[in-house]
Amino acid sequence: MMKHSITLTVNGDRYTLAVFPWRTLNEVLREDLNLTGTKRGCGTGDCGACTVMVDGRTVSSCLTLAVDVDGKEILTVEGLAPDGERLHPIQEAFIEKGAIQCGFCTPGMEMSALYLLSNHPRPGEREIRHGLSGNLCRCTGYNKIVEAVAEASRRMEKNNGAPGGGRKP
Amino acid sequence: MKAYSIVGRDIPRRDARSKATGSAVYTDDIKLPGMLHGRILRSPVPHARILNIDVSRAAALPGVKCVITGQDTPKIKYGNWRLFPATQDEYPLAVDKVRFVGDEVAAVAAVDRDTAEEALSLIRVDYEELPAVYDVRRAIRKDAPLIHEGSPGNVSVERKIAYGDVRAGFREADYVREDTFTVHPVSHAYLEPCSTVARCDPDGRITLWTSTQTPYIVQCLLASVLGMRENDIRVIKPFVGGGFGGKMELRPWEFCAAFMAKKTGRPVKFVLEREEELVFGRRRHPMRITSKVGFKKDGTLVAKDLKILLDGGAYNAMGPTATFLCGNFGAMLYRYPNYRFYGRHVYTNKPPASAMRGFGAPQSLFAAESQMNMAAEDLGIDPIELRLKNAQVPGDVIPDVATISSCGFVECLREVARMSGWNRKRKTHKPGRGIGVGCYSFISGGVFNWFNTQYPFSAAEVRAFSDGTVHLLTMASDIGQGSDTALAQILAEELGLRMEDIRVTSADTAMTPQADLGSWGSRVTLMAGNAVVQAARQIKEALFGAVSARFNLNVIYDFECKEGRVQARGRPDRGVSFGEAVAMAQKANRGEPVVARGYYTPRNKGLVTPAFSFGAQVAEVSVDRETGLVEVEKIWTAHDCGTVINPTAVEGQLEGSIHMGLGYALSEELRMENGRTLNRTFLDYKMPHAPDMPANESLCVDTYEPEGPMGAKEAGEGLVSPTAPAIAEAVYHATGYRCKDLPITPEKILKGMKK
Structure with missing residues (x-):
């Protein structure tokens, strides 16, 4: 199976990544980008611990395939207070x-x-x-x-x- | 109430910022170089002999680094901690037999999770299926399949308590009733699935990061099943996403991670799927409770005879302790002059039940409190009046258990009646609306020491520095309840410092003082809190001596630590800053650091607990008479937890308990069919969501517990018990349907209303 090249803008930063088509956004955020603030509580979209924003709408990142959000803007908890000093x-x-x-x-x-x-x-x-x-x-x-x-x-x-x-x- | 400056204040938790920003590191967030990913193969059948396991195809799969079965391991049993070897009945991986659907059979470590998962499908296990049994009443019959050799009748543990003369008590009674109640299995449903990372250092020592409530116990039990020395294992508790009793044993994946890290020389991580948690995971004990009570005409309790069958599932887990505690919870709250308990822990071919918030209390108190409500109706006495007549008060003695010290139960009952408008609502209610009461008493940590250790129950080390800061080291485990914050508040109060002056290091078995038995039984505030106070007092002695010498003061002076200063009481001019006092004490002692250790182990407090909490709760419901749906409109609670260390944290425990109690009463249930748990996702396991929560109003009655730090006692666990009986009584008040088998479902209500 071929990896797909995708580009994500996460918390304002652009990343170009090669991912298998079955990888979820949750896995890519947590494992490839080390953005572990987004959690995984169930993997079936029931608990909401993995919620992130894609183009301004909330999604369960555990049910979202990374290839489906190619080119989109993603906001995670790490992006709520980007300078780390002043909180949201x-x-x-x-x-x-x-x-x-x-x-x-x-x-x-x-x-x-x-x-x-x-x-x-x-x-x-x-x-x-x-x-x-x-x-x-x-x-x-x-x-x-x-x-x-x-x-x-x-x-x-x-x-x-x-x-x-x-x-x- | 005594006046404190930091204790009793709403101080935000110290870890709130890192949790709010997503920077808090939980076990699954840890990634180590070369780390492998582990998965566990589980039994698909409820009861079988293992004839053969062939792992050759799995081991040959590219990317697989290690495959183990029970035969590869040291085959040392564990279970129910380690006080009674006879109750240790579980291998980390099954050796000869599997006893429930989900029993751990083999484990794989591979370069990634997908490869590990694929390898599981390549392991071939030949089983010889055996007859299985799922019901406790069938399991204790002579002809039932035997689940463990050496436990005839499938009874693993029996416990009896008796005092007074129960027969004479019933003869004296004007009114006797006997009821049987059944309660169902529910899941802890902590949001963070169980997870663990093990690393083997080049010298062969193991470091384990694990989502646990009991790092010290995991250290000791892991050493025992690996055949290693305890101090060659270091257990670190990262941030933990809730436990509720479900993370207080050694678990098979902790063993497998450590064992395979040792074998491969590479770190190994395990993270459970939610499905594994729900379908195979530990759960609250289902029970069959038969209770007979006798009263005088005026409502005075004269006797109680309680028999409980605990459905333990396939292994003991923490079930023997639950059996012990059920007997104690059955005699709490009220004065029972004559009491008898007979509890049996029964094996069935189902996932093991174990500790869960309340640990026997939600079950026993559902029965006891429901029965109290039924008796009140028959005796023609108001349910709160009947409780007031029999309520325990300070100084009461529970035979063989304890003398009750602080106790605000009577105040709780009066307050909750006042807050809820009980008298009016009880008499004049609209059809379909009802109001009911339930109460609880709980332990502030256990004295029963099911874990055999030479160490004290809790310990704390305090290091003081000349820059005015202190460092608290404790093995107490913050699993979300907020103990790091509560202990820092106690320390800041005692030393007259600010919260920001205190650094806390907790729950690392190699770095924090031995030992602490963990976060369970609502023990941490009282036990670790006392250890902190004792350490702080020694620091103060060292500083007071230095300040006294510095000002050449008369020996009659007392000293105090206050607002960052160490000074003579009443003479603040005779004093220095905390940091200066530390520097002086060090210089007077050839530079030795100012360090103190404090310990706590209960003394002369009987066999159960050093202190009891109490509370009363009223629920108001409306029931749709067409559909049987119950809406809990409001819950009022008055409780006695001694001095409140942090009001927001106590309210958080109360509101979380209402959530769990509401689910227990109405919606949560692990549905079983032939030993299989049918709820595979949170969609099938109905935990209350934000819109389901009732309004709530609460009050802490003012008491002071002499055994607790600054008068504090438990607040986190007892509160989970009163909600189900209160709702059950309110539903009865609204509809005439009396629930004796939880949960209260619309089907049961509609059926009950027809009768």
């Missing part, structure tokens, strides 16, 4: 509201939260819960995650709708 308001709120326990669902939760807030900047509690319904968490009972997303929404609004203090997501 979603990350800040997760930390401060106690939304993190074991942390394994956190990167996927944050990506789902980002997608939700990009489309509904001021969601109510019901929308937040619905927006997170593709992500499982076994530690927190979700309530503090819901509070964190509400808090992030307030902070992002203060930043004039620009997440991360004027940076694009």
